[in-house]
Amino acid sequence: MFERVAVFGVGLIGGSFALALDRINGARRIVGVGRNSPSSRANLERALQLGVIDEIARDEEEALRGTDLVMLAAPVQQTEALLAAIQPHLTLHAIVTDAGSTKQNVVEAAQRALGGKFPQFVPGHPIAGKENSGVEAAEATLYDGKRCILTPLSDTAGHAFERVRDMWTACGAVVSSMDPAQHDRVFASVSHLPHLLAFALVAAIAREDDAAVKFAHAGGGFRDFTRIAASSPEMWRDICLANKPALLRELTAFEQEVALLRRLINDGDADAVQREFARAREIRGALRF
Amino acid sequence: MFERVAVFGVGLIGGSFALALDRINGARRIVGVGRNSPSSRANLERALQLGVIDEIARDEEEALRGTDLVMLAAPVQQTEALLAAIQPHLTLHAIVTDAGSTKQNVVEAAQRALGGKFPQFVPGHPIAGKENSGVEAAEATLYDGKRCILTPLSDTAGHAFERVRDMWTACGAVVSSMDPAQHDRVFASVSHLPHLLAFALVAAIAREDDAAVKFAHAGGGFRDFTRIAASSPEMWRDICLANKPALLRELTAFEQEVALLRRLINDGDADAVQREFARAREIRGALRF
Numbered sequence: 001m002f003e004r005v006a007v008f009g010v011g012l013i014g015g016s017f018a019l020a021l022d023r024i025n026g027a028r029r030i031v032g033v034g035r036n037s038p039s040s041r042a043n044l045e046r047a048l049q050l051g052v053i054d055e056i057a058r059d060e061e062e063a064l065r066g067t068d069l070v071m072l073a074a075p076v077q078q079t080e081a082l083l084a085a086i087q088p089h090l091t092l093h094a095i096v097t098d099a100g101s102t103k104q105n106v107v108e109a110a111q112r113a114l115g116g117k118f119p120q121f122v123p124g125h126p127i128a129g130k131e132n133s134g135v136e137a138a139e140a141t142l143y144d145g146k147r148c149i150l151t152p153l154s155d156t157a158g159h160a161f162e163r164v165r166d167m168w169t170a171c172g173a174v175v176s177s178m179d180p181a182q183h184d185r186v187f188a189s190v191s192h193l194p195h196l197l198a199f200a201l202v203a204a205i206a207r208e209d210d211a212a213v214k215f216a217h218a219g220g221g222f223r224d225f226t227r228i229a230a231s232s233p234e235m236w237r238d239i240c241l242a243n244k245p246a247l248l249r250e251l252t253a254f255e256q257e258v259a260l261l262r263r264l265i266n267d268g269d270a271d272a273v274q275r276e277f278a279r280a281r282e283i284r285g286a287l288r289f
Numbered sequence: 290m291f292e293r294v295a296v297f298g299v300g301l302i303g304g305s306f307a308l309a310l311d312r313i314n315g316a317r318r319i320v321g322v323g324r325n326s327p328s329s330r331a332n333l334e335r336a337l338q339l340g341v342i343d344e345i346a347r348d349e350e351e352a353l354r355g356t357d358l359v360m361l362a363a364p365v366q367q368t369e370a371l372l373a374a375i376q377p378h379l380t381l382h383a384i385v386t387d388a389g390s391t392k393q394n395v396v397e398a399a400q401r402a403l404g405g406k407f408p409q410f411v412p413g414h415p416i417a418g419k420e421n422s423g424v425e426a427a428e429a430t431l432y433d434g435k436r437c438i439l440t441p442l443s444d445t446a447g448h449a450f451e452r453v454r455d456m457w458t459a460c461g462a463v464v465s466s467m468d469p470a471q472h473d474r475v476f477a478s479v480s481h482l483p484h485l486l487a488f489a490l491v492a493a494i495a496r497e498d499d500a501a502v503k504f505a506h507a508g509g510g511f512r513d514f515t516r517i518a519a520s521s522p523e524m525w526r527d528i529c530l531a532n533k534p535a536l537l538r539e540l541t542a543f544e545q546e547v548a549l550l551r552r553l554i555n556d557g558d559a560d561a562v563q564r565e566f567a568r569a570r571e572i573r574g575a576l577r578f
Contacts, residue, residue, distance in 0.1 A: 233566035277522035
């Protein structure tokens with residue numbers, strides 16, 4: 001059990017983490033920290049009202065006082081600034097972890113911002129999300145049965161890694177480890193690119209003259225395909241920018257496949273179109289979630 | 290009520306239609322017709338066992354004997370050959386309709402194949418589907434509350450249109466009318482293109498060296514985005530080829546949006562990326578299904 005846990009960013013991810021930790025009696029006290037903006041303050045007040053956190057910290061110094069676990073659940077572009085603000089107040093026995101959807105840039109940011117305290121940082125990525133954001137959408141069961149990837153480096157402290165791993169396991173997640181670069185390639189492919197494409201499809205149709213009649217006739221296929229286009233624009237902007245190299249490589253591979261399909265359809269090559277679709281169907285049909 | 294209804298293609302769509310019609314006592318007898326292949330014959334036997342149809346017709350002549358409604362629910366590329374085979378046996382009071390996902394090519398096929406009997410044809414498109422195909426997946430409730438688009442022409446017989454419209458309404462569908470060309474633009478945009486893109490994403494990842502680890506880490510976003518990639522390859526091949534001009538136009542618009550997002554991400558233009566995502570989110574979030 002942790003004595004005092006500071007959650008930076010008490011939205012869907014951070015709020016659900018706080019609720020999950022509370023459910024397993026994993027923390028004696030949970031403090032929430034946000035940005036110095038009216039909307040962020042209102043969100044923290046709501047988190048307090050909902051019982052997601054026990055108190056609100058005004059700044060990093062107050063947040064870190066007596067804290068033995070820091071969870072960063074703010075948009076990933078803020079990681080370096082947050083870690084730099086935390087660093088002076090980070091005691092030796094405190095552990096820092098994060099829930100960012102990209103890992104290579106987070107690791108590099110942590111190396112720069114934490115310096116000699118970098119071994120206390122355990123980079124993590126719980127694979128859970130919904131299209132709704134904000135603390136109102138938080139759920140204690142969000143991580144039940146979901147994967148959580150940790151991407152420790154050779155200089156990550158073993159005991160810090162183990163405590164974070166055991167905590168996520170106790171919260172219901174299925175924990176595994178991966179190299180940060182491999183993590184970023186994997187999620188560029190199966191998460192970041194689909195989000196980009198879903199946003200792009202809705203934005204493209206919206207530009208057309210007959211957008212209204214088109215959207216009015218969208219059915220279940222469109223609903224599910226574009227569900228993730230209702231995700232947080234700020235969060236996904238940050239992820240796309242943070243994971244730019246891997247994302248654009250995956251996008252290129254996708255565009256090559258689309259160009260192939262366009263050519264086959266244009267040529268009326270029914271057999272080849274069916275072969276491509278059948279290959280995709282066989283693979284997709286075999287996936288279990 | 291119809292005396293005798295012949296369903297050509299007793300799969301998910303045709304089978305669900307038969308079950309829905311039976312539920313409302315809309316037909317005294319329902320006969321199923323398939324292709325002359327072992328798998329098609331086995332499917333019809335299964336449909337008979339399941340009570341989806343009352344009998345199996347060996348050919349068009351037998352299928353049309355005493356029949357006052359013909360439903361074409363076979364893959365859309367077969368429409369012209371089917372209508373040509375039906376035409377000689379079509380009595381004056383019989384109505385023909387279809388459930389094809391594209392309408393302009395179906396209307397043109399019907400004009401060629403039916404000639405002077407074209408007014409008896411009511412082109413239709415019930416907007417319902419699942420990723421599962423075949424008669425085993427058929428459900429009497431598939432069309433409940435779903436849209437059904439009819440695309441009659443000026444020479445479509447008014448009484449035929451009304452009977453088909455009233456029948457779909459009684460089966461639980463919400464019926465509306467549209468011009469065939471507009472229909473094809475609308476569904477290229479919100480149905481055919483998403484299917485193409487979902488097939489393409491799965492096929493693109495499958496080509497990569499680390500495909501296995503990527504698919505192993507796919508989460509809920511990927512699951513929903515690619516759900517339609519488990520749809521029937523034959524059916525979607527036919528739809529993509531049948532609606533080629535509209536589909537490729539929509540694909541071009543989509544590719545332009547993707548190219549814009551690629552440039553903005555490559556330039557690190559955070560504000561512009563967020564603006565595009567936020568626009569898509571606002572529209573997607575407001576859609577009701």
